[in-house]
Amino acid sequence: MEPRLSLITLGVADLARATRFYEECLGLPRLATPPSVTFFELGKTWLALWPRECLAADAGLPAEGSGFRGFSLAHNVRSPAEVDALLARVAAYGAQVVKPGQPTDWGGYAGYFTDPDGFLWEVAHNPDFPHV
Known part of the structure; x- marks a missing residue:
């Protein structure tokens, strides 16, 4: 594997709210994307926001869970x-x-x-x- 992180995807509860936070508050450059997901370009790495249920289903995992996620x-x-x-x-x-x-x-x-x-x-x- 090449030493590269291409995409970080966060499963979010409210896509519109999360998009506003990352775009307006943090000032991340938003890319043109379909309404079901939001992408931000961060140099050679992208940040994606996707509804939590969709991300969990895509991975074949339950969407429930809370607390410390083990990373920052x-x-x-x-x-x-x-x-x-x-x-x-x-x-x-x-x-x-x-x-x-x-x-x-x-x-x-x-x-x-x-x-x-x-x-x-x-x-x-x-x-x-x-x-x-």
Whole structure:
């Protein structure tokens, strides 16, 4: 397998609400897509939003489940102030800040939020991370 992540698909409860959050709040560039799914291009990786029931059915799994999903998505920014600003912005759009921005034990600054469907995002300033 080539070392590449092509697509991240999140199973969402309300496609219109999730699309608004990712497009309007986070400012992700939305691609033209059919009404049953939303795609955002993130460089060479795409983010897809698809109704949870459809994603579960496609995988042959039950759609029920909640709580910590065992992974997080991460967005790195250029400064601690940008961490705090993004956490404030997502909270204004209905996300829950689960850990406010704070210094980390690895020399950075980070916080966490969950989007309206409960997906966990880390917002971090890592002075040693090359891709911001």
